[in-house]
Amino acid sequence: MAEYLYTKDHEWVLQEGNRVRVGISDFAQSELGDIAYVELPETGTKVKQNDAVCSIDSLKSSSEIFAPVSGTIAETNEKLKNEENCEIINKDPLGEGWIFIIEMEDPSELESLMNEKEYKKMTEEE
Amino acid sequence: MSTKTPLYDEHVSLKAKMVDFHGFVLPVLYGSIKEEHNHVRTKSGIFDISHMGQILIEGRDAFDFIQFLSTNDASHFKNGQAFYTLLCKENGGIIDDLIILKYNDDKYFLVVNASNIEKDYSWIKKHAEKFSSVKVKNLSDSLGMLALQGPLAYEILNETLGGGKTLPSHFYFSEIDFCSEPVIVSGTGYTGEDGFEIIASADRTVEIWKAVLETAKSNVMPCGLGARDTLRIEASYMLYGNDIDEDHTPVEAGIGWAVKKKGDTGYLGKKILSEQKNNGVKRKLVGFKTLKPGIPRHGNTIVSEDGKEAGKVTSATYGPYIKKTIGMGYVIPDLSEPGSSFIINNNSRKIRAEVVRLPFYKR
Numbered sequence: 001m002a003e004y005l006y007t008k009d010h011e012w013v014l015q016e017g018n019r020v021r022v023g024i025s026d027f028a029q030s031e032l033g034d035i036a037y038v039e040l041p042e043t044g045t046k047v048k049q050n051d052a053v054c055s056i057d058s059l060k061s062s063s064e065i066f067a068p069v070s071g072t073i074a075e076t077n078e079k080l081k082n083e084e085n086c087e088i089i090n091k092d093p094l095g096e097g098w099i100f101i102i103e104m105e106d107p108s109e110l111e112s113l114m115n116e117k118e119y120k121k122m123t124e125e126e
Numbered sequence: 127m128s129t130k131t132p133l134y135d136e137h138v139s140l141k142a143k144m145v146d147f148h149g150f151v152l153p154v155l156y157g158s159i160k161e162e163h164n165h166v167r168t169k170s171g172i173f174d175i176s177h178m179g180q181i182l183i184e185g186r187d188a189f190d191f192i193q194f195l196s197t198n199d200a201s202h203f204k205n206g207q208a209f210y211t212l213l214c215k216e217n218g219g220i221i222d223d224l225i226i227l228k229y230n231d232d233k234y235f236l237v238v239n240a241s242n243i244e245k246d247y248s249w250i251k252k253h254a255e256k257f258s259s260v261k262v263k264n265l266s267d268s269l270g271m272l273a274l275q276g277p278l279a280y281e282i283l284n285e286t287l288g289g290g291k292t293l294p295s296h297f298y299f300s301e302i303d304f305c306s307e308p309v310i311v312s313g314t315g316y317t318g319e320d321g322f323e324i325i326a327s328a329d330r331t332v333e334i335w336k337a338v339l340e341t342a343k344s345n346v347m348p349c350g351l352g353a354r355d356t357l358r359i360e361a362s363y364m365l366y367g368n369d370i371d372e373d374h375t376p377v378e379a380g381i382g383w384a385v386k387k388k389g390d391t392g393y394l395g396k397k398i399l400s401e402q403k404n405n406g407v408k409r410k411l412v413g414f415k416t417l418k419p420g421i422p423r424h425g426n427t428i429v430s431e432d433g434k435e436a437g438k439v440t441s442a443t444y445g446p447y448i449k450k451t452i453g454m455g456y457v458i459p460d461l462s463e464p465g466s467s468f469i470i471n472n473n474s475r476k477i478r479a480e481v482v483r484l485p486f487y488k489r
Contacts, residue, residue, distance in 0.1 A: 033352070034160040036444035037419050037451065039475070055475065057421040059159045059356060059443060062473070083419060084449060087160065 004094065005068070005110060006119035012094060013068045013113060016101075020110075022068055023098040024056070024089065027123045032058040035086040040076040041100060047071065049109050053100065056089075065099060069109040075101040131176035132270045132328035133335055140348055148241040150177035153350035160446040162353035166317055167447045170276030171349035172338055175323070176331060179243035179266035181236040181250060186259040189231040194393050195253060196226065197376060197385040205230045208297050208312050210384050213249060214395030218375035218402065222246050223366055223384075225314055227299050235310070237271075237323070239366045253394075270331025274338060274346070275321030275357075282342040283311070283322055286334065296320065304330055316354060318361025318487050359452060360445045362413055362485035368424055369411060369440040369454055377402040378456065379411045380484070409437060410462040413486060414479040416451040422470045422477050428455055429469050436461050436468055445486060452486045453479070 005013045010028035014021045029035065037057040047053055047067040055064050077098050079085045089097035104110075114122065128151045137144060142153030152174065155162065165171050183191060192200045198211035207228055213221040222242040227235040238246045247264045254260050274283055284293060287304060294300045299312035309326035324334060338346055355365070364370045370379050377385065377399055385399050416422065421444055428437040442453025461468050463481060470477040 033155065034158050034446070036446075037421055039420060055420070055473075057444070059352060059421075059446070060154075062421065062423065083444065083451075090158070 004116055005113035006116065007066065007068045007113055008122065009066045010123075011065060011068050013110070014098075015107075015110065018107065019074055019101050019103050020069060020071075021098050021101050022065075023093055024065065025119070025123075026093050029090050029093040029097070032056070032061065032063065033090075034059045035089040037083055038080040038086055038089070038099060040080060041073045043073050043076060045073045047073065047102065049112075056099075067102065068113060069102060069107075070105040071102040072105075073100055074103040129177075131174055132331045133174045133176060136332065136335060137174065137348075142348070142350060145351070147177060147351060150240060152177060153348070155350040155352045156348050159350070159352035159356060162347055162349040163356050163446040165347040166276045166319055166349060166353065166357055168277070170274060170278040170282055170321070170342065170346045171317075171353065172335065172346050173273040173275070173349050173354055174271075174335070175273050175354075176270040177240035178271050179236075179238040179240060179246065179264070180269050180271075180325060181238060181243075181247060182261075182263040182265055183234045183236065183250070183254075184232060184261045184263075185257075186232060187257040188234055188260055191254060191257045191260045192226065192234050193391050194257075195250065196224075197393060197395065197399065198226075199386045200226070200228060200234075203228050206294075206298055206300065208299050208314050212376050212381070212384055213246065214376065214393075214399065215372060216394060216398075218377070218395045218398035219372035220366070220370045220374060220376060220379070221249055221372065223364055223370060223381075225312070227310070227312060237312075237325070241367055268327065269325055270328050271326075272324045272331060272335060272338075273315055273317075273321065274324065275315045275317040275319045276346075277319065278342070278345050279319070279321035282338060282346060283324075286337045286341045293322065304334060309334070316361075316363055317357040318363070318485065319357075319489055355441075356443045356446055359441050359443045359454070360448055360485070360487040362454065362487075365441060374411075374456070375399060375402060375407070378407045378409055406459065408458070409456040410459060411440065411454055411456050412462050412481045413452065413454050413484040414468075415482050415486075416453075416470075417467070417478040417480055419451055420472060420475050420477045421451055422453050422472050422479070426455075427471045428457055428461075428479075429471065430461060431467065431469065433469075439470055448487050450486070452482075454484075457481075 437457035
């Protein structure tokens with residue numbers, strides 16, 4: 001079973017073959033508060049690891065989502081196009097609230113990410 | 127050093143997320159801003175606003191003094207009425223916006239912004255020297271304050287206070303006994319809903335808070351500063367420090383209705399404000415909704431469609447009840463008519479917005 005991997009910028013990654021599904025962590029959604037808008041990237045866009053891919057707005061603040069790995073945006077969560085649905089990120093950040101899928105260029109980049117235990121340790125230290 | 131309000135322990139036991147707001151520790155939210163916001167629009171919400179300041183002006187010259195100090199015309203209001211007004215400098219810049227409760231010509235009770243308590247108090251004291259018979263008292267430290275807002279507010283407060291009381295209507299106030307102590311109940315608020323603001327001693331503030339939650343159960347929700355902000359933006363109320371300040375005048379801010387008409391007695395700022403009312407202003411506060419989504423933020427610059435500098439965003443949010451991204455900002459007169467559009471620079475994003483009539487939400 002694939003496990004959730006995390007970046008230091010609070011994205012999560014779930015490997016599905018040569019693709020990864022990406023979202024923001026439960027910690028991130030609770031820090032941001034009510035998500036009100038997600039600017040989804042265009043599918044087909046090429047991204048490099050750590051590039052800013054899109055922005056996400058909560059009622060309190062705006063932040064950016066970075067690419068956990070290099071590759072091509074293969075899919076985005078169409079539900080998030082409607083602002084009224086953005087609350088799924090708060091309600092189910094690791095499931096229904098996923099944001100985009102990247103077709104990976106170099107799966108070895110996954111090794112640079114944290115596992116759940118390491119990520120949890122990082123957020124507790126913050 | 128942050129001051130705890132009388133309700134601090136209540137907020138902590140409700141697991142509120144606390145923040146520092148102008149030197150007060152206050153809840154920003156208890157769970158979700160969106161849920162708190164919509165609960166106020168559909169049922170009711172209770173807010174700790176003990177950070178607000180209270181200044182009492184009393185004496186034989188109180189009426190003349192209020193007429194000199196503030197822009198709205200106190201003679202238009204009866205005893206027992208509350209009114210919105212502004213303290214302005216000679217140059218028209220806004221010292222503060224406030225609600226004044228008029229007891230009678232000799233007694234006025236001012237409710238001022240937390241961020242301006244000290245500034246207002248010294249401003250008022252300074253000008254009081256020219257009036258022989260006025261006393262000014264800053265009561266802010268000894269009083270707590272709550273707001274109960276929403277369509278169920280009347281019913282809930284009536285029941286909490288023991289039933290059968292006549293509660294003040296919109297923009298009226300009265301003193302009502304609660305546990306054998308008079309508390310001020312004012313038919314005012316900052317949400318765009320009907321409701322009340324209640325001013326009481328620290329102990330009574332806590333008792334009323336608990337009694338309201340106990341009485342109303344799921345019909346009331348404790349609400350934090352987050353929802354207070356999104357609600358007031360939907361209702362297009364000014365926030366001092368964001369939408370208005372000493373560098374802007376009430377006429378520019380579109381609240382010229384709270385400035386006395388021509389021919390009235392002299393008051394601070396009159397010269398400039400009458401001139402601006404007659405001749406117009408170089409920038410105006412407008413409301414906008416965004417065309418391409420993304421939430422602009424306070425301080426973002428506004429440019430015309432052809433890239434010329436045109437103004438600044440003062441407040442913006444996604445409106446959880448009206449379900450639109452909205453905001454306010456100062457723009458040049460050419461772009462101030464409803465239907466005009468402009469571009470907001472938000473970090474690397476360019477958000478297109480269109481001017482709409484205020485308020486965004488009206489009950």
